[in-house]
Amino acid sequence: MNRHNAQKSLLNGIEPLHVEAGDALRLSHISRAFDGVQALKDVSLNVTSGEIICLVGHSGCGKTSLLRIIAGIDAPDSGTLMIGGKMLVGPSVFVEPEKRDVGVVFQDYALFPHLTVAQNVKFGLRAFKSADANHRVAELLQRVSLGDKADRYPHQLSGGEQQRVALIRALAPKPHVLLMDEPFSNLDRGLRASVRRETISLLRQLGTTAIIVTHEAEEALSTGDRVVLMRSGEIVQTGSAREIYQHPVNRYAAEFFCDFNVIPGRFGQDGVETPLGVFKANKTDMSSGQALVYLRPDDLHIVPDDAVTLGDIRGKVVSRSYFGQGEELILKVEGLENTLRIHTKMQIPHGVTHIFLRISAENALIFAD
Numbered sequence: 001m002n003r004h005n006a007q008k009s010l011l012n013g014i015e016p017l018h019v020e021a022g023d024a025l026r027l028s029h030i031s032r033a034f035d036g037v038q039a040l041k042d043v044s045l046n047v048t049s050g051e052i053i054c055l056v057g058h059s060g061c062g063k064t065s066l067l068r069i070i071a072g073i074d075a076p077d078s079g080t081l082m083i084g085g086k087m088l089v090g091p092s093v094f095v096e097p098e099k100r101d102v103g104v105v106f107q108d109y110a111l112f113p114h115l116t117v118a119q120n121v122k123f124g125l126r127a128f129k130s131a132d133a134n135h136r137v138a139e140l141l142q143r144v145s146l147g148d149k150a151d152r153y154p155h156q157l158s159g160g161e162q163q164r165v166a167l168i169r170a171l172a173p174k175p176h177v178l179l180m181d182e183p184f185s186n187l188d189r190g191l192r193a194s195v196r197r198e199t200i201s202l203l204r205q206l207g208t209t210a211i212i213v214t215h216e217a218e219e220a221l222s223t224g225d226r227v228v229l230m231r232s233g234e235i236v237q238t239g240s241a242r243e244i245y246q247h248p249v250n251r252y253a254a255e256f257f258c259d260f261n262v263i264p265g266r267f268g269q270d271g272v273e274t275p276l277g278v279f280k281a282n283k284t285d286m287s288s289g290q291a292l293v294y295l296r297p298d299d300l301h302i303v304p305d306d307a308v309t310l311g312d313i314r315g316k317v318v319s320r321s322y323f324g325q326g327e328e329l330i331l332k333v334e335g336l337e338n339t340l341r342i343h344t345k346m347q348i349p350h351g352v353t354h355i356f357l358r359i360s361a362e363n364a365l366i367f368a369d
């Protein structure tokens, strides 16, 4: 079943508002500098119609600069932008923001305080006949369960409700691409996950192509179809959440998504030799000289005393902290300067001073140092 049909069947007969095939957005070789700061360096990205992209990276890596260029609030120094097959930015081309067919949800929602919920949503529909606009506003309000709050003002809504109004206001004119700048960061932790789920569900129902910006690794992995990781104005890696988490292209990408144990070693004949043993490396990972083995805290397992075998590693418990779904233990292991962090769901009795560990070595990542 192709994506179009899949979406149709998912909706049980409710027509998506717009679904198109092919690339919705093409960014090619976009660069932008501000007073000597290279905010974007040769950024290229294609986004398929209906795809939800999560753009992630530390503060200052260029996420907002890229959104501003797509929205038309700023122009790049070089590069081209196409949306829905139309060139919007290119050599001697610059299409004004209001003619771009791009919806934007700002971090602070930017709702008009003096307009009601319905008037806010209708604002983007000035080009529509009033009756059509009213019909669409009512339909969208129903979809996000705000039908009974149409006449309220933004300050009379909760944070989650305001976010939904901002979302449907941006979606109302059926934009080719929806841009969302940290749309969940103003919501408290308890609400964030459910609002995020509802937002993604609505975007999928409508077949919306969207770029969602976040600086949170966990949010990036759990939102959308593809993660785009940026650093210092460049795209480091793009891929599905699973690909990018399991196969980071470099240490930066690895460390962005997981707080690893980093074990120093040396490339040897059979792999990387470390104080914790030899870790087999793929041919492509093999090099010479110093190496680093990255181990996830979840890939170090406690071995019950009666199951200990040769090769298991003895560790001294330095500290432990409970985090609800399990416990984090900090261990000191002979031969290793740094301590090891492990996560376990096992109930370790209080007072235990030493435990044995086994490593899921197949999940280790190896990088040249």
Ligand SMILES: Nc1ncnc2c1ncn2[C@@H]1O[C@H](COP(=O)(O)OP(=O)(O)OP(=O)(O)O)[C@@H](O)[C@H]1O
Pocket: 034, 035, 037, 038, 039, 057, 058, 059, 060, 061, 062, 063, 064, 065, 066, 215
């Ligand atoms: N108008 C501007 N004038 C000067 N420098 C700017 C301007 N806009 C952005 N920058 C610089 O460009 C770089 C990228 O900024 P940008 O706002 O795109 O990062 P970001 O990833 O969105 O960060 P954050 O997550 O903090 O919002 C930063 O070094 C920033 O200081």
